[in-house]
Amino acid sequence: MCGIIGFTGNIEAKKLLIDGLARLEYRGYDSAGIALQYKDQPFQIVKKAGKVETLRQFCEDLDSSSTCGIGHTRWATHGGVTDENAHPHLVGRVALIHNGIIENYHELIEKFNLEHMVKSETDTEVAAAVINHFYKGDPYYAIRQAMKHMIGSFAFCIMFQDVPDKIFAIRNVSPMVAAHFADGSIIASDLTAIIQYSQTYFIVPEYHIVTLTKDDIKVETLDGQMAKPESLTVSWNIEAAQKGGYEHYMMKEIMEQPEVIRGTVMPRIQDGLPSLLSDGVDDEILKDIHEIRVIACGTAMHAGMIFKSMVEPMMRIPVTVSIASEYRYDSPIIDAHTLVIAVSQSGETIDTLEALRLSKSYGAKTLSVVNVKGSTIARESDYVVYTHAGPEIAVASTKAYTVQIATLYVIGCRIGLVKGCISEEAARKFIGDLLDVIPAIQQVLDNREEIQNASICLLEAQDAFFIGRGIDYTLSLEGALKLKEISYIHAEAYAAGELKHGTIALITPGIPVIAIATQRKVFNKTISNIKEVSSRGAYVLLITEADLRVPEEICQQQLTIPEVDDLFSVFPAAVVLQLIAYYTSYGRGLDVDMPRNLAKSVTVE
Numbered sequence: 001m002c003g004i005i006g007f008t009g010n011i012e013a014k015k016l017l018i019d020g021l022a023r024l025e026y027r028g029y030d031s032a033g034i035a036l037q038y039k040d041q042p043f044q045i046v047k048k049a050g051k052v053e054t055l056r057q058f059c060e061d062l063d064s065s066s067t068c069g070i071g072h073t074r075w076a077t078h079g080g081v082t083d084e085n086a087h088p089h090l091v092g093r094v095a096l097i098h099n100g101i102i103e104n105y106h107e108l109i110e111k112f113n114l115e116h117m118v119k120s121e122t123d124t125e126v127a128a129a130v131i132n133h134f135y136k137g138d139p140y141y142a143i144r145q146a147m148k149h150m151i152g153s154f155a156f157c158i159m160f161q162d163v164p165d166k167i168f169a170i171r172n173v174s175p176m177v178a179a180h181f182a183d184g185s186i187i188a189s190d191l192t193a194i195i196q197y198s199q200t201y202f203i204v205p206e207y208h209i210v211t212l213t214k215d216d217i218k219v220e221t222l223d224g225q226m227a228k229p230e231s232l233t234v235s236w237n238i239e240a241a242q243k244g245g246y247e248h249y250m251m252k253e254i255m256e257q258p259e260v261i262r263g264t265v266m267p268r269i270q271d272g273l274p275s276l277l278s279d280g281v282d283d284e285i286l287k288d289i290h291e292i293r294v295i296a297c298g299t300a301m302h303a304g305m306i307f308k309s310m311v312e313p314m315m316r317i318p319v320t321v322s323i324a325s326e327y328r329y330d331s332p333i334i335d336a337h338t339l340v341i342a343v344s345q346s347g348e349t350i351d352t353l354e355a356l357r358l359s360k361s362y363g364a365k366t367l368s369v370v371n372v373k374g375s376t377i378a379r380e381s382d383y384v385v386y387t388h389a390g391p392e393i394a395v396a397s398t399k400a401y402t403v404q405i406a407t408l409y410v411i412g413c414r415i416g417l418v419k420g421c422i423s424e425e426a427a428r429k430f431i432g433d434l435l436d437v438i439p440a441i442q443q444v445l446d447n448r449e450e451i452q453n454a455s456i457c458l459l460e461a462q463d464a465f466f467i468g469r470g471i472d473y474t475l476s477l478e479g480a481l482k483l484k485e486i487s488y489i490h491a492e493a494y495a496a497g498e499l500k501h502g503t504i505a506l507i508t509p510g511i512p513v514i515a516i517a518t519q520r521k522v523f524n525k526t527i528s529n530i531k532e533v534s535s536r537g538a539y540v541l542l543i544t545e546a547d548l549r550v551p552e553e554i555c556q557q558q559l560t561i562p563e564v565d566d567l568f569s570v571f572p573a574a575v576v577l578q579l580i581a582y583y584t585s586y587g588r589g590l591d592v593d594m595p596r597n598l599a600k601s602v603t604v605e
């Protein structure tokens, strides 16, 4: 949710900032802008509604001699998508970029009489005006004073007109990482913008003032004590964050699934059994769990729902899955015997983070399943089990979803084992079945042309339904989310048996229904439900397993996935749904990786 970058050093800032913004663009792509410092001159600010490439064109004629500047790519919250609302904002001697929300910006305008200073509709410009209000030549004083008045989440990079070659930064909640390398110092919302220059970095601590100069980076507390944040090393390289020959990140990430599931699961198998010891989660912690709560948003929450569908019947441990943004206001009934699992690819989703904090305040044990190393959710959880999916850049989450399910399955199996809910033999079989999904997914990927052809039925659709029972229904929710997110087709997921209680009224001749029928124990019932829609003229695209016998004339098209145990069909079937969404979006000529109105990491409530 907004990408920010700052650089000061010995090399051209303009190119570095715009290249960095292109890498951060997945965080928000409504508008982009840069501010550059030039010796004894006012800041040069260029900002434009639209993508980073538009900004790049507008910056072509800009003098390249500047070696210090800040850049921003925006996901609009306060104020529409206009040039004026784009960052950086300049007020008096202060140029500033921001990720987050200043909640009390109206009060701040009144408190400091800032009406005449503020031209845009943004909370960010107010923040710049407040810092400018306190700026009398000492940046540290101005930042400290401003911090006393601002409420909200923020990551700021700030330049002062009369302080050459220095960038100041401060944050609360919203993430920032920084690194010093041979050519200077760099700070950004995430590693994708930094990794090209440095493999080592640090996470900017909250409420610390960071000063970047070309020679070093200084970090100090608000009362002036020097701090030394831990230096971390990136575990992936720049290639992992590039398209690797694919037209879109989404396709690349879909294709990576067999490899990343293997890379996540294998290190957690010992002697054929699941083990979380290398994650620091020992059995004593798991033994005394009475119930599990999963908190997450969007696709990550759908992964949690699959976990519930596996754990409850198999382990007989109660699992509740909550939408993080609702959970916070639900007064959840949890205690020290509850294991709260926060699932998040980015590890920065604010609703999940706040739900995690609430859970801790109730005394629950917290464990997170997170993809981004060192992210806030990971750091604030009692335990963290990292997924090793590598960077996920496409806004539509794909590899993160299947790898989250695989990780949750390992966790669930370990809990079941230590609590005596399943035998060692059953756990071994479970892990064997889990590893079998890797070739099953590969087979689906190898057949992707068939899925592309099947998706043609959706290209002109305005509405679509996804139906299934049990795990297939839970997976339908994700299939529908994926399709609507990137193809803009109104898509609904329904429990197949529930349609006839109202929603079947929406089934009209030709409407596409994607029916998922992989669960043996409810297979015949699902088939009956499919008949109910096909007899009303729906165009049925059926996803089922190769060995399941489907009655003739029940569907217009059929896609089969390899035969796997019922609990594991979700993996290959999820990949089919991802590919359907991808090819539909692509076939409709849409921006697959950066769908409208969205951003990758949702750091505002």
Ligand code: M6R
Pocket: 297, 298, 299, 300, 301, 343, 344, 345, 346, 347, 348, 349, 352, 395, 396, 397, 398, 481, 482, 485, 600, 601, 602
């Ligand atoms: O980073 P997180 O996993 O916490 O993100 C949660 C959701 O915002 C995310 O899964 C979102 O629903 C995806 N864009 C869906 O494809």
